[in-house]
């Protein structure tokens with residue numbers, strides 16, 4: 120991979136994203152846990168999130184976003200020297216998700232590895248790509264952030280299951296002889312927060328077993344208030360350090376792409392930096408928190424929406440489990456019009472291979488399968504229906520459709536919390 124070329128400049132030449140088509144609204148979540156659209160919007164800013172279909176995985180979403188970024192860069196997949204996939208929801212413990220992505224995008228020569236830094240993963244990956252390119256170790260690096268979080272959530276825990284969604288975003292970082300504003304990079308890790316967001320079982324400390332699954336230790340756990348405090352304290356300071364390293368002042372930044380976790384956290388960052396909210400790109404209302412995918416998904420959308428133009432100074436900044444945080448300040452140099460080339464990549468043409476003699480279980484959590492299959496209230500088990508009760512009605516007053524075996528597997532009383540009963 121090392122082509123022996125000396126120090127070079129690095130810049131983004133391609134960008135792309137992918138979001139699954141199924142939408143889970145706050146109203147849908149009201150049918151799963153004791154929550155409300157009003158609570159979720161006022162406390163987080165999130166209105167809906169995407170849910171990957173049964174045939175989709177983190178690798179498949181990463182491959183589509185990655186292929187789009189390569190198309191936008193105008194490269195052949197084999198011109199990529201290194202593939203980095205940031206994720207906390209890999210397809211498997213091994214092989215790496217990056218390895219699967221390499222095959223799916225049709226690359227035969229890149230090194231491929233995953234980056235584990237939770238929601239900061241894409242920023243860590245981007246910093247790594249910078250180092251590889253500027254040192255001469257690689258000419259073109261594909262950096263992807265991809266997550267399939269909806270399969271790692273406890274749908275009886277209203278403090279976490281309302282926050283997260285699925286998706287992927289990617290950039291190509293390429294070598295260039297043309298100098299631009301030097302990248303300012305700041306990465307931090309604060310292990311005192313290691314158990315503030317974690318997934319207890321499945322690792323070497325607590326291998327998966329019937330007991331760990333029974334205790335729900337295969338789901339994400341989070342201390343929301345502590346995480347909130349860390350985020351509001353750290354995001355602004357990390358961004359400021361990166362901006363200073365780039366030789367810039369905050370008022371010289373045209374657009375911030377912050378991790379899309381909570382609108383109140385983003386507002387606190389803007390306040391901390393003394394900047395108006397117009398300088399913060401926000402799309403969490405439509406995707407929720409997609410962890411490592413959130414920054415590249417937002418970056419691709421911002422460029423395609425005309426919010427970033429050539430010569431703009433941009434900051435990407437994230438925080439996450441670890442606690443980690445990271446920020447990069449850089450000058451945007453690519454022509455946003457190239458983004459149109461992403462449309463040449465069709466998701467249905469990209470396949471992630473599985474062994475011919477193997478198939479997994481149905482991966483969709485039953486609570487999600489039920490609400491996505493049946494617009495309107497979740498069907499209550501027949502035992503719970505009081506004789507003479509009127510038929511369940513959807514929010515708009517439409518009678519709830521009767522789920523069939525094909526459209527919904529009604530949740531069993533044991534699998535569903537009491538709060539999933541049909542609202543009156």
Ligand code: ACO
Pocket residue numbers: 153154155158159162163237238239277278281316341343344346347350380381408410438439440
């Ligand atoms: N619906 C209704 N009520 C709820 C919900 C819900 N979904 N969730 C919690 N509540 C209740 C609580 O039970 C509590 O009730 P109580 O006062 O009777 O005890 C009340 O609402 C307030 O709860 P708080 O936890 O104090 O609510 P807060 O305003 O802190 O908001 C939130 C919670 C949204 C989770 C916030 O703390 C937050 O955003 N934290 C940061 C989380 C984050 O960004 N995580 C991602 C990290 S990135 C990564 O690496 C994965």
